[in-house]
Amino acid sequence: MTALEVRDLNKSFGGLRVTRTVNLSVAPGERRLIIGPNGAGKTTLFNLITGELRADSGSMMLFGQDLTREPARRRAHLGLARTYQIITLFPGETLLRNVTLSLLGLSRLRWNPIVRIDRQSELLTKAHAALARVGLGHLAERPVGQTSYGERRRVEIAMALAQSPRVLLLDEPFAGLSIDERRDVLTVINDIPRDVTIVMIEHDMDVALEFAERITVLHFGEVIVEGTRAEVVEHPRTKEIYLGE
Amino acid sequence: MNLWLILSINSVTLGGLLFLLSAGFSLIFGLMRIPNLTHGSMFMLGAYFGVTLIGWGFGFWLAALMAGLGVALFGGIVERFVLRRLVGNELAQVLVTLGLSFMVADVCLMQWGGDPISVDTPAGLVGSSKVFGMAFPTYRLAIIFIAVAIAAALWGMLDRTRLGAMIRAAVDDPAMARVVGIRVSHLFTFVFCLGAGLAGFAGVIGGPILSVYPGLDQDMLPLALVVVILGGSGSLLGSLVGSFVVGLLYNFGQAMFPELAYVVLFLPMLIVLVLRPRGLFGRAAP
Amino acid sequence: MNRAALAIALLLLATLPFWIGNSFYVNVATQMLIYAIFALGLNVLVGYAGLVTLGHAALFGVAAYAGATLINSGHGHIIVAIGACLATLAVAAIFAVLALRGTGLGFVMITVALGQIAWGIAYRWISLTNGDNGVSINARPAPFGLSLESAPALYWATLVVFLVAVVAMAIFVASPFGASLRGARDQPRRMTALGYNVWLIRFLAFLFSGFWSGVAGLLYLYYNQFVSPQTVALSASAEALLMVIAGGTGTLLGPIAGAILVIVMKDIASAYIERWNFVLGAIFVLIVVFMPEGLVPGVVRLCRRVIAARRPRAPMPVLGEESGE
Numbered sequence: 001m002t003a004l005e006v007r008d009l010n011k012s013f014g015g016l017r018v019t020r021t022v023n024l025s026v027a028p029g030e031r032r033l034i035i036g037p038n039g040a041g042k043t044t045l046f047n048l049i050t051g052e053l054r055a056d057s058g059s060m061m062l063f064g065q066d067l068t069r070e071p072a073r074r075r076a077h078l079g080l081a082r083t084y085q086i087i088t089l090f091p092g093e094t095l096l097r098n099v100t101l102s103l104l105g106l107s108r109l110r111w112n113p114i115v116r117i118d119r120q121s122e123l124l125t126k127a128h129a130a131l132a133r134v135g136l137g138h139l140a141e142r143p144v145g146q147t148s149y150g151e152r153r154r155v156e157i158a159m160a161l162a163q164s165p166r167v168l169l170l171d172e173p174f175a176g177l178s179i180d181e182r183r184d185v186l187t188v189i190n191d192i193p194r195d196v197t198i199v200m201i202e203h204d205m206d207v208a209l210e211f212a213e214r215i216t217v218l219h220f221g222e223v224i225v226e227g228t229r230a231e232v233v234e235h236p237r238t239k240e241i242y243l244g245e
Numbered sequence: 246m247n248l249w250l251i252l253s254i255n256s257v258t259l260g261g262l263l264f265l266l267s268a269g270f271s272l273i274f275g276l277m278r279i280p281n282l283t284h285g286s287m288f289m290l291g292a293y294f295g296v297t298l299i300g301w302g303f304g305f306w307l308a309a310l311m312a313g314l315g316v317a318l319f320g321g322i323v324e325r326f327v328l329r330r331l332v333g334n335e336l337a338q339v340l341v342t343l344g345l346s347f348m349v350a351d352v353c354l355m356q357w358g359g360d361p362i363s364v365d366t367p368a369g370l371v372g373s374s375k376v377f378g379m380a381f382p383t384y385r386l387a388i389i390f391i392a393v394a395i396a397a398a399l400w401g402m403l404d405r406t407r408l409g410a411m412i413r414a415a416v417d418d419p420a421m422a423r424v425v426g427i428r429v430s431h432l433f434t435f436v437f438c439l440g441a442g443l444a445g446f447a448g449v450i451g452g453p454i455l456s457v458y459p460g461l462d463q464d465m466l467p468l469a470l471v472v473v474i475l476g477g478s479g480s481l482l483g484s485l486v487g488s489f490v491v492g493l494l495y496n497f498g499q500a501m502f503p504e505l506a507y508v509v510l511f512l513p514m515l516i517v518l519v520l521r522p523r524g525l526f527g528r529a530a531p
Numbered sequence: 532m533n534r535a536a537l538a539i540a541l542l543l544l545a546t547l548p549f550w551i552g553n554s555f556y557v558n559v560a561t562q563m564l565i566y567a568i569f570a571l572g573l574n575v576l577v578g579y580a581g582l583v584t585l586g587h588a589a590l591f592g593v594a595a596y597a598g599a600t601l602i603n604s605g606h607g608h609i610i611v612a613i614g615a616c617l618a619t620l621a622v623a624a625i626f627a628v629l630a631l632r633g634t635g636l637g638f639v640m641i642t643v644a645l646g647q648i649a650w651g652i653a654y655r656w657i658s659l660t661n662g663d664n665g666v667s668i669n670a671r672p673a674p675f676g677l678s679l680e681s682a683p684a685l686y687w688a689t690l691v692v693f694l695v696a697v698v699a700m701a702i703f704v705a706s707p708f709g710a711s712l713r714g715a716r717d718q719p720r721r722m723t724a725l726g727y728n729v730w731l732i733r734f735l736a737f738l739f740s741g742f743w744s745g746v747a748g749l750l751y752l753y754y755n756q757f758v759s760p761q762t763v764a765l766s767a768s769a770e771a772l773l774m775v776i777a778g779g780t781g782t783l784l785g786p787i788a789g790a791i792l793v794i795v796m797k798d799i800a801s802a803y804i805e806r807w808n809f810v811l812g813a814i815f816v817l818i819v820v821f822m823p824e825g826l827v828p829g830v831v832r833l834c835r836r837v838i839a840a841r842r843p844r845a846p847m848p849v850l851g852e853e854s855g856e
Contacts (some may be wrong), residue, residue: 336636344819
């Protein structure tokens with residue numbers, strides 16, 4: 001059984017086809033990298049997988065379960081989590097509250113209008129643990145607005161991991177980070193256990209290649225090449241797109 | 246003349262007036278993304294201006310034109326000196342238009358008193374004319390004719406002129422319009438004045454039918470709202486169709502279910518909202 | 532310190548009829564409490580859900596009309612209270628389903644239209660609502676045998692409901708659901724991706740908000756013993772919205788302060804001029820243009836600016852603090 005299976009996915013915005021019959025098959029525990037030039041439709045693909053956008057046609061399966069007709073919020077409950085390229089945290093709230101909101105999203109407690117959220121010890125313990133996992137335990141009470149870009153990236157990952165996803169989608173987790181920050185984020189990602197399948201979009205080939213087991217190259221919304229690291233790097237089409245040869 | 250015919254002609258007449266009111270409302274909503282809650286006030290203000298001008302001895306049509314211009318000027322002042330300060334904060338803009346509508350209503354009450362004022366039908370259009378062997382009230386035919394003429398002129402302006410092309414571009418994608426060098430802020434002022442002026446003009450020519458009274462603004466604003474929700478914002482065709490639908494519903498609703506006329510009026514709007522939230526002719530949100 | 536302030540405030544509120552004496556002023560205080568409850572309810576939508584509505588007077592009015600109809604058909608206070616609340620919730624549910632089809636300004640527009648329908652029904656459906664003449668009740672009901680006929684008695688009953696409302700709001704705001712609601716306000720898309728049903732969260736918030744508006748509407752009926760289409764007019768919705776905005780949205784005390792402020796202004800304004808609507812409109816415009824963050828914080832900021840302007844050599848930190856706001 002595959003962890004994530006995408007079949008014949010199509011999406012157009014007006015006359016512009018941003019996703020053309022994309023097929024993707026990710027094995028459980030796999031580390032998959034999706035690369036491609038700007039405008040290749042990588043983020044759109046993520047939005048289609050999470051259900052934030054509706055596909056025009058095609059289907060998606062998560063561990064054999066059909067996602068195609070599930071609304072976005074249900075997909076989170078089925079074990080799909082993602083981070084965002086442009087960080088969309090709740091800037092006025094503390095890191096702890098951000099992660100708590102993420103945990104609450106999958107808990108029945110989110111409908112409770114009576115208890116105090118800051119008295120839910122189990123919830124708070126889990127949130128602290130998720131922050132500690134990305135090395136931010138000491139900043140739990142700091143508002144997001146007062147943290148660095150690299151720290152926010154790690155909060156993004158903590159929010160996704162807090163949901164104990166089966167498949168994790170990382171949208172350019174290294175973009176815009178300094179070398180030190182990249183190293184921190186890479187450590188966090190490398191520490192994610194194998195029971196979480198990871199699909200990552202990344203521009204930075206150096207860091208990304210180190211991480212990936214299989215690579216999918218997307219170009220103008222189409223899968224051009226797919227294979228192991230070596231296969232993709234050697235493939236003439238990859239060179240054509242990336243090196244302009 | 247039988248009842249149905251009277252109702253039909255009344256419906257079409259009201260539809261014409263509503264088109265003059267709602268075309269501007271719709272364009273303002275499409276372009277500036279705000280429901281201009283002073284729009285009913287513009288209609289009423291125009292009507293009162295018209296009453297005063299006629300009282301000073303101006304002819305009906307001249308008074309209607311002058312009142313329209315006066316209201317357009319007022320609209321321009323509102324846009325330039327109030328709304329302009331709040332660009333980017335649409336909610337604040339809506340609240341300001343709401344506050345202004347209360348102020349206008351009270352000023353009108355102070356200036357023109359609380360009693361309804363009737364407006365005489367312009368001489369020469371009193372009585373009825375025969376069309377296809379049937380007698381129609383001449384003034385109502387004139388209103389329909391004017392509404393159709395203005396609709397055609399607006400359509401020509403939007404579809405055939407450079408200015409119209411800029412407005413359409415800005416309705417579709419304001420950010421892109423700015424990028425290609427369109428002075429969107431000038432368009433805002435122009436469209437706001439145009440919408441206000443049309444509403445004011447409609448207020449005067451509607452006078453002989455509706456008369457002028459405090460609360461006219463609150464009666465007209467919801468009608469404009471319904472037209473735009475029905476027809477979709479920023480769409481001239483939507484305003485036109487929506488206006489006539491509302492005109493029909495209003496007159497037939499009042500005749501058949503006098504107590505529930507309001508419900509009959511709003512029911513189609515609710516159905517459209519549930520089935521097609523962007524309105525019958527509205528464009529899909531990007 | 533905080534507890535002491537709270538205790539003093541409670542004591543003052545509870546003993547108000549004794550030290551204020553005159554029943555006219557006791558009635559004004561009752562009115563403030565009623566509108567404070569209304570504003571608290573409205574603030575759930577405007578402040579915490581970020582959904583600005585201009586049709587909430589309809590919900591307030593539905594409760595009042597339903598209550599009046601039930602009282603006049605001879606029902607007891609429990610049936611009246613339950614019936615009025617259920618009627619409000621039913622109408623709130625319809626409003627919510629329709630208004631939540633739109634977002635942002637679409638939502639505002641739909642609530643205006645819905646409010647106008649309610650007004651149209653109150654004004655025109657004469658067999659149901661007695662039209663322009665309104666509906667009056669002969670006597671206030673006596674819940675559990677306690678007469679509400681005297682001004683202090685009604686004040687105390689309203690105070691109890693008001694305190695319950697404040698406590699309910701405080702609990703609600705600090706709850707997981709309150710946090711979900713604020714999340715849905717700030718980043719609906721993100722909340723959806725996290726597994727939240729944003730629509731349902733907003734719908735429930737609408738009901739909660741409508742419920743308290745209805746409670747306020749019923750108290751208003753008891754207080755006024757009369758309800759007319761004016762109660763559900765657009766200007767009534769605008770007035771309530773002004774209370775919330777004037778006090779500062781999304782805070783617990785803001786709507787209460789706003790309600791007191793608007794009632795005081797209304798009473799003062801109507802003592803000198805007949806034109807309350809003009810004043811209401813003008814305040815709206817002034818607040819929105821000059822102090823969008825609310826009257827209370829806005830006045831503080833303006834005062835500070837005036838003080839800073841008078842002392843040209845004001846130390847830098849003051850300016851820094853100001854720009855940091």
